[in-house]
Amino acid sequence: MARRVAGAGARRSVTASSTELLIATIARLLEGCRSVVIGNRSPIPGSAALLARELSGGALRLTILGSRRFSDFTNGGVETFDRAAQGRIDAFFLGGGQIDGEANINLVGTGEYPRTEVRWPGSYGSAYLYFLVPKVILFREEHTPRVMVRKVDFVSAPGTSAPGVHRPGGPWKMLTGLGLFAFDRSRKRFTLESVHPGHTVDEIAAATGFDFDRPARAATTPAPEPRVLGLIRGKIRDEIAETYPRFAAALTA
Amino acid sequence: MTTPFCDLDALAAAIPDDAKLAVPRDSEGVAMSATRALVRRRIRRLHVVCVPTSGIQADVLIGAGCVATIETSAVGLGEYGIAPRFAAALGDGGLRILDGTCPAIHAGLQASQKGLPFMPVRGILGSDLIVRRADWTIIENPFAPHDPVVAVQAIAPDVALFHAPCADHGGNVFIGRSRDHLTMAQASRECLVTVEEIVDGNLLADPERSAGVIPGIYVTRIATARHGAWPLGLPGHYDPDSAALGRYARAAKSAEGFRAWLDEWLAQELAGA
Numbered sequence: 001m002a003r004r005v006a007g008a009g010a011r012r013s014v015t016a017s018s019t020e021l022l023i024a025t026i027a028r029l030l031e032g033c034r035s036v037v038i039g040n041r042s043p044i045p046g047s048a049a050l051l052a053r054e055l056s057g058g059a060l061r062l063t064i065l066g067s068r069r070f071s072d073f074t075n076g077g078v079e080t081f082d083r084a085a086q087g088r089i090d091a092f093f094l095g096g097g098q099i100d101g102e103a104n105i106n107l108v109g110t111g112e113y114p115r116t117e118v119r120w121p122g123s124y125g126s127a128y129l130y131f132l133v134p135k136v137i138l139f140r141e142e143h144t145p146r147v148m149v150r151k152v153d154f155v156s157a158p159g160t161s162a163p164g165v166h167r168p169g170g171p172w173k174m175l176t177g178l179g180l181f182a183f184d185r186s187r188k189r190f191t192l193e194s195v196h197p198g199h200t201v202d203e204i205a206a207a208t209g210f211d212f213d214r215p216a217r218a219a220t221t222p223a224p225e226p227r228v229l230g231l232i233r234g235k236i237r238d239e240i241a242e243t244y245p246r247f248a249a250a251l252t253a
Numbered sequence: 254m255t256t257p258f259c260d261l262d263a264l265a266a267a268i269p270d271d272a273k274l275a276v277p278r279d280s281e282g283v284a285m286s287a288t289r290a291l292v293r294r295r296i297r298r299l300h301v302v303c304v305p306t307s308g309i310q311a312d313v314l315i316g317a318g319c320v321a322t323i324e325t326s327a328v329g330l331g332e333y334g335i336a337p338r339f340a341a342a343l344g345d346g347g348l349r350i351l352d353g354t355c356p357a358i359h360a361g362l363q364a365s366q367k368g369l370p371f372m373p374v375r376g377i378l379g380s381d382l383i384v385r386r387a388d389w390t391i392i393e394n395p396f397a398p399h400d401p402v403v404a405v406q407a408i409a410p411d412v413a414l415f416h417a418p419c420a421d422h423g424g425n426v427f428i429g430r431s432r433d434h435l436t437m438a439q440a441s442r443e444c445l446v447t448v449e450e451i452v453d454g455n456l457l458a459d460p461e462r463s464a465g466v467i468p469g470i471y472v473t474r475i476a477t478a479r480h481g482a483w484p485l486g487l488p489g490h491y492d493p494d495s496a497a498l499g500r501y502a503r504a505a506k507s508a509e510g511f512r513a514w515l516d517e518w519l520a521q522e523l524a525g526a
Contacts, residue, residue, distance in 0.1 A: 040306075040331070076432030077359060078356070078359045078436075081355065119344065120335065122327030123326055123327065128357070156380060161379055164399050165379070
């Protein structure tokens, strides 16, 4: 599935696929979280949260929507939203068919609504969870000008809100197939934090339809350590297989 | 007292054209056999309320020309991609959509469940969703100044339709952890259920199961349908049929492919499959 990048510090040659790099990077972002919920169609965040749980020694509590084994919900679909509103969820992942420089996300479609040219499934819980979960991580593997746009065609959920709007949560980081960004809610801007191995700042700028801040010298996203890589290819692969069998089958050593 | 028990065709006949029909998300027990009976009886102009999303069920109903309005927070085929008939119908302008977000749909049903005209919901402010919804508005928190809150009008479906593991002879239906079924049943005027089997005994008298039971007072009709969620799964009973779902996703990409798939699917029912 994936281009492989060189790992560091191993006795034998260890390489991580780009998928494994994303899983390890997200797991690092989830360090210290007590409670994480993983939404629909999220095999990479799901694997990452399972990895973070493993590395936390079980301190991180995790629900994966669509999983029976990794769910402690007993009150149906509303429980995700009720927990979020009470501050019981620390981190959540959202994506977007389009994402713009102010972290507005579009999960509805392109063109003149409602007769959309391209129609995606819909907004799901984004218009709510984006407001209430403190650490929302935008995750979209495809980093191209058609995804990272100057302005989204439809705002499923706004990146920021006017003062006075109840909004304890919002965008915190954005991870793509090219790099990791941080979002500053007061300045309404992304800052590039690190570039994945094998990619460059110029390449990211060319693939991004909006302006973002960049440090004078961008860091490289660290490759996973051998122990982490072993977990991803063993225990985590087995655990995510319950919810995402096709994805797990592709996560081979 | 009339009995709720009937066959699939009688159950489908109990849902009139133009009905507001509430259906659950793919993972929780979707009444696919009953959906086939609905398409067979050529139901028209449904207003489908997805609780809070739908997949193949909504896509098939739309493709077969049964739906006028879809109220949902998403319609998609999960791992198998976009819902092709849903997307095509929107592009053609042949489908009215009420785009929402999951908690707003739950809240609208909860308002109906409680006999309230509306329910306040957090978030949503500044989203383009609200611009399109005449049944949503912004109110002030009456107890604290300068705290705008979205109010969503109650969603009161005519009929709730879902599939569950079993019912007893008293019309009580076991739903286990699928709690949204209970909300749907209580929020809707009628509740139609298909089950894998009818069991002996009283489900409400079983202390290990009674908390996961919809009392028969809410249940209008029950039909037995073995593997009634196929090709979707039923939690704790069977998994989704990934080969069949993949086949649907490929076939439904074109109108012709969908029509061929539909003819075959409808014929399976006639053969008693």
